[in-house]
Amino acid sequence: MGTGQRKDPSQQRSQETVARILSATGQVLRTKGYTGCSTNAIAEAAGISKGSVYQYFANKDEIIVVLIDQIMEDATASLGANLEEAVAQGTFLKDAALQVQLLAVLDRYRDILTSLLNDAPHLTLSAHRSVRIEERSRDLLRTYVTVNPSAIGPGVDLDALLLVLTVSYREVGLEYLRRDLRDRRNELATVLYDMTMGGLAGSATKRV
Incomplete structure (x- = not known):
């Protein structure tokens, strides 16, 4: 994974969470564009809390x-x-x-x-x-x-x-x-x- 990540998703559950975050980010970018993309929107699309996103990424640019x-x-x-x-x-x-x-x-x-x-x-x-x-x-x-x-x-x-x-x-x-x-x-x-x-x-x- 990218070097910008805060936490290394070595466990399967963590890897699945990161995969959901990445997939959700792609969905948000497709529908709302970069300006409409935020960690809140990503978390909502992924069906997880905003805090869960921040466990792995500091901001939306790191995810992108x-x-x-x-x-x-x-x-x-x-x-x-x-x-x-x-x-x-x-x-x-x-x-x-x-x-x-x-x-x-x-x-x-x-x-x-x-x-x-x-x-x-x-x-x-x-x-x-x-x-x-x-x-x-x-x-x-x-x-x-x-x-x-x-x-x-x-x-x-x-x-x-x-x-x-x-x-x-x-x-x-x-x-x-x-x-x-x-x-x-x-x-x-x-x-x-x-x-x-x-x-x-x-x-x-x-x-x-």
């Missing part, structure tokens, strides 16, 4: 930090599974399907993340919070290129490719949430592929 870490863990697992499947099937870098999946994963948490981006940007998808996804993607890309060296076009600098991917995907993901671009998901995914994977790898565009 742990919730974001939980979201990032889930997103990393989902995207990692998609990447591994694409590598295994030899479709990695071939089309924009992975880019669509990336945006779809963000949509899963849209209500929570958009509220935080608008009202608490200091808590959301900063570089250090997305590092696990980025590291996993870099590892898989290096593995794929090692097995399939022809996947990268002649003269392409792999380190440069990885840097572009890291920065561009994070920033596009944030704007995708901020501006609610769900109706442009496939178009954005295709352009993102062309500018990063497709363009640098010398691949032809394949739309989804």
Whole structure:
């Protein structure tokens, strides 16, 4: 769990209480946003006392930090599974399907993340919070290129490719949430592929 917690929930009952607090926090953020989120509202949604919340967290921001870490863990697992499947099937870098999946994963948490981006940007998808996804993607890309060296076009600098991917995907993901671009998901995914994977790898565009 996050380092901001006051009490280490080592016992099963404590772990269940923390899980309820995190789930309730997500519910409150979805319905009331960050400004309407408070420890009182979280305790009410969780069906526990406010004092029980304070046993584990000093304030709502500490809860939200742990919730974001939980979201990032889930997103990393989902995207990692998609990447591994694409590598295994030899479709990695071939089309924009992975880019669509990336945006779809963000949509899963849209209500929570958009509220935080608008009202608490200091808590959301900063570089250090997305590092696990980025590291996993870099590892898989290096593995794929090692097995399939022809996947990268002649003269392409792999380190440069990885840097572009890291920065561009994070920033596009944030704007995708901020501006609610769900109706442009496939178009954005295709352009993102062309500018990063497709363009640098010398691949032809394949739309989804």
